[in-house]
Amino acid sequence: MTRLIVRPFRPSDAHGVSRLFREVYGSHYVQPDVYLPNMISQHNTEGRWQSMLAVDDARVLGHAALCRDIPSSTAELALSVVHPAAQGQSIATRLGQQLLMQSDSLGLKSASIKQVTHHPFTQRMAERIGFYSTGLLPDYVPSPFAESLPETIVMGYHMIGGYARPLPDIPWPASCRAFLQHLCSVFGTHRDKASQPAIPLQIKQHQHRFDIVIQRLNKHLLEQLWQLPRHWLISARLELSWHFARNLRSLSALGFTFTGLMPMPSDNGWFALFHRGVQSRSLNLHCAHMQQLHNDLQQNANALLVTAQPRESFL
Structure with missing residues (x-):
């Protein structure tokens, strides 16, 4: 298998990112912006998203982003997706770690994450990169996995650069x-x-x-x-x-x-x-x-x- 490279988003990646979400989630992903490559480029250009990708020579195989309102000192680690062909390589963890390493330079004091409960992988990944689970959001969004029940979410939180929220x-x-x-x-x-x-x-x-x-x-x-x-x-x-x-x-x-x-x-x-x-x-x-x-x-x-x-x- 071609070696994967983890790197920041480039404007030419927008169509590849949108294709990745379609291949993994079909039409069921809860954030409609990912279905419009122009929106993906716009959010990254304006600084609302800081996207990190895992790519090989041919396509985008992983994506995650820090999403925030501008200006804001907090962001959400979100839009995490890995192609089935690249699973088992800790790609989501690597993408999340790279984004959190950038968060201090972006002026962020904290980051949150919404962990799906349909499977345990997001929850385990969040713990590995330093998030603490703080609360439960029951029946929060329509299931991105085409299930009949809405998805319950676990809220996670991570402090950055010595800041505190007592x-x-x-x-x-x-x-x-x-x-x-x-x-x-x-x-x-x-x-x-x-x-x-x-x-x-x-x-x-x-x-x-x-x-x-x-x-x-x-x-x-x-x-x-x-x-x-x-x-x-x-x-x-x-x-x-x-x-x-x-x-x-x-x-x-x-x-x-x-x-x-x-x-x-x-x-x-x-x-x-x-x-x-x-x-x-x-x-x-x-x-x-x-x-x-x-x-x-x-x-x-x-x-x-x-x-x-x-x-x-x-x-």
Whole structure:
């Protein structure tokens, strides 16, 4: 077999990259930009993508990219794909390592990754190159593998160049203490109670689910959440704060399950993730903490929705 070369993207590679995605995923890949070579070139020219390729003499056999908004100090390691003819050579790992080696020179402080759960390879690769799994995004996107169930995603996070994103130094509830203490050992803690800039309340529908972003929970908002249709599948992102234990109790009373953390869009702070309603499925996840979050979610989803109770018990 011809020796593979790992190198940065060139404008002449755009058609080869698009062909690679078509050969591996057909028409099912969730990012439509990869089907337009002009978009691939445009993103790389504008700096929104930093693509790295594995090539032989004839074609592109591997691709990964750091994707970010401009300007931004964080990026997502994404668009990772390897042709079946080149699998087994740790190409995805090599591409990810090369991109992370460039991240400091690009002015990045952190990188995230969305790990698919249809197979374990992305999860193992992410761990090898320094990502830590922080949260679960259940039924997140249509399956790129043409499966009937949507793909559940594991969020991973990696700090660059000595930067930090600490968690609040607070007592954690017993139900998730081991997991959150693990993340504290990785990302550190802080005692500063200064609040983040205000995040506007948001709700958006994404196909089968509703995504809600919340900065602060209060009694009135909890009552409104309680009144949402029971059949809605809801993913909520709530700013991780000193009130986490109370928020966890309140949202659990409304039928939500805690599914971990993900970084906020700013340079610091975390979202706590909560989910209500999920497709029944069995997953074997690489990270034991993510496996426990998945098992808890499945167990709670099989139980009856929360029964009516006095409103004052929400807070």
